[in-house]
Amino acid sequence: MSYKTVADSSQLKFAEKLVILNDRAVGMLTRIYNMKKACADPKSQPQFLNDKTLESAISYIVKRFPVIDIKRNSTVYLSINDMKGNIIKKLSLYYYTFVDLLDLKDAILQLFTAMDANQCRLNINQNLDLTTSFLNLVVNFCSLMILLSRVEDRKTVLGLYAAAYDILHTGSETSFPRLGQMIVDYEQPFKKLSEDLGLSYRVISSALESLKETYFRRNISAEQQRDSAMISLTANPRHMLYAAQTNTIACEYMSLDTMDRWIIFGVSLCPRLLSDPSLLQLFQKAMQHSLAVRLFRDETIFTFSMISTVLEPLKNQNKLLNELKEINILAIQTCGHLHAHRRHFFTYGIKRIVFIVGR
Numbered sequence: 001m002s003y004k005t006v007a008d009s010s011q012l013k014f015a016e017k018l019v020i021l022n023d024r025a026v027g028m029l030t031r032i033y034n035m036k037k038a039c040a041d042p043k044s045q046p047q048f049l050n051d052k053t054l055e056s057a058i059s060y061i062v063k064r065f066p067v068i069d070i071k072r073n074s075t076v077y078l079s080i081n082d083m084k085g086n087i088i089k090k091l092s093l094y095y096y097t098f099v100d101l102l103d104l105k106d107a108i109l110q111l112f113t114a115m116d117a118n119q120c121r122l123n124i125n126q127n128l129d130l131t132t133s134f135l136n137l138v139v140n141f142c143s144l145m146i147l148l149s150r151v152e153d154r155k156t157v158l159g160l161y162a163a164a165y166d167i168l169h170t171g172s173e174t175s176f177p178r179l180g181q182m183i184v185d186y187e188q189p190f191k192k193l194s195e196d197l198g199l200s201y202r203v204i205s206s207a208l209e210s211l212k213e214t215y216f217r218r219n220i221s222a223e224q225q226r227d228s229a230m231i232s233l234t235a236n237p238r239h240m241l242y243a244a245q246t247n248t249i250a251c252e253y254m255s256l257d258t259m260d261r262w263i264i265f266g267v268s269l270c271p272r273l274l275s276d277p278s279l280l281q282l283f284q285k286a287m288q289h290s291l292a293v294r295l296f297r298d299e300t301i302f303t304f305s306m307i308s309t310v311l312e313p314l315k316n317q318n319k320l321l322n323e324l325k326e327i328n329i330l331a332i333q334t335c336g337h338l339h340a341h342r343r344h345f346f347t348y349g350i351k352r353i354v355f356i357v358g359r
Contacts, residue, residue: 012114012118014111014114014115014120014130015129015130015133017111018111018130018133018134018137019133021104021107021108021111021137022133022136022137022140024104024107025104025108025137025140025141025144026140028097028100028101028104028144029140029143029144029147029296030296031097031100032097032101032144032147032148032151033147033296033297033299035094035097035151036147036150036151036152036299039151039152039153039154039157040152045153046090046091046157048083048086048087048090049153049156049157049160051083053079053082054079054080054083054160056076056079057076057077057079057080057160057163058156058159058160060073060076061155061156061159061160061163062155062156062159065155065158065159065180065183065184066155066158066159066176066177066179066180066181066183066184068159068162068163068166068172068176070163070166070167077163077167080160080163080164080167081167083164084164084167084168085164085168087160087161087164088161088164088165088168091157091160091161091164092161094157094158094161095157095158095161095162095173098154098158098179098182098183099175099179101144101148101182102175102178102179102182104144105141105144105145105182108137108141109196111137112196112197112199112200112203113199113200115134115200115203116199116200116202116203119202120203120206121202121203121206122134122203122206122207122210123206123207123210124207124210124211124214124251125210125213125214125251126210128250128251131207131210132254134203134207135204135207135208135262135266136258136262138197138204138262138265138266139261139262139265139266141196142193142197142265142269143265143295143296143299145186145189145192145193146189146190146193146295146301147295147296147299148183148186148189149186149187149188149189150299154183155183158176158179158180158183161173162176162180190268190269190306190309190310191310191313193269194269194270194271194310197266197269197270198270198272200270201270201272201273204266204270204273205270205273205276205279207262207266208262208263208266208267208273208279208282209276209278209279211259211262211263211282212278212282214251214252214254214259215259215263215282215285215286216282216285218252218254218256218259219256219259219285219286219289221338221341221342222338222341222342222344222345223341225342225345226345230349231346231349231350231353232349232352234352234356257294259286260286260289260290260293261293261294263282263283263286264283264286264287264290264293264303264306264307265293267279267280267282267283267307268283268303268306268307268310269306269310271307271310271311271314271317274320280320284323284324284327286303287303287304287307287324287327287328287331288327288330288331288334288335289331289335289338289339290303290331290335291303291304291328291331291332291335303328304324304325304328307324308321308324308325311324
């Protein structure tokens with residue numbers, strides 16, 4: 001990594017912050033994922049969300065969200081007044097999970113801004129840990145905000161808690177104005193994420209540029225791997241005991257799935273990078289065998305759906321969008337065979353290695 005010092009470089013501690021924020025992001029992903037599942041399941045969601053006496057209040061809250069005005073519309077909130085204690089007790093965990101997400105979002109964007117302000121230029125071949133931590137944080141941040149937009153009843157939960165809190169304490173909860181605005185901003189997560197990451201495009205660009213050589217070398221078909229005898233012990237038996245010489249040995253252990261996520265999220269949600277021919281080529285290569293990318297556990301998103309949503313509102317992007325559409329159609333036809341052949345090649349190759357070593 002290289003940077004021009006704006007402040008004392010010893011006080012920046014980018015590496016430490018990246019590690020801490022990545023750990024927090026993974027924990028937050030787990031909490032948001034569990035909340036999403038709980039809200040979608042009638043058996044696990046708070047029962048009063050389906051209470052008939054709260055229907056009018058909930059409808060009003062969702063319609064007016066994030067505005068909660070108890071004084072002007074006191075009659076609407078009468079039903080909440082009768083259940084305010086139970087609402088606060090049952091929804092506090094949900095509410096403060098969103099508050100923690102807001103704090104995490106602010107910390108992540110503050111770090112991205114600081115890295116860009118200090119003109120950081122990342123290179124995965126020179127500093128693997130720092131670059132991978134940064135790219136992982138970009139992906140985790142994007143996954144978090146997309147997952148947030150998929151949580152059902154998020155406005156209901158936040159609005160009910162805020163109203164009950166206001167009635168009980170005769171004043172609004174301090175985090176609610178910013179929290180409500182975050183929910184509104186990320187109703188269309190791709191648009192907002194493009195704005196957030198657009199400010200850090202230089203850092204993202206440098207990190208992805210450094211990934212290009214490794215990615216193109218690793219992302220090859222089973223036939224190409226077989227021809228190059230990548231995992232064969234018998235192709236060159238005389239060289240079996242000689243270690244391969246490479247300056248990027250650590251990069252050889254990164255999974256293609258991880259690199260695909262870096263490229264697809266980084267380029268899709270920072271569309272100005274598509275003007276760089278090398279990054280466009282990198283993105284097209286990733287699209288060819290990644291119809292969908294993982295957000296968290298069983299939550300996924302279709303690659304073309306994400307990039308098309310970002311590009312459609314932009315001017316003069318129709319030609320590029322059509323090119324990517326053709327790549328997506330081709331990927332639908334060939335992607336399954338590509339992955340199946342890879343799995344077969346690796347399974348057979350590993351069996352041969354086990355057979356040779358075990359004799």
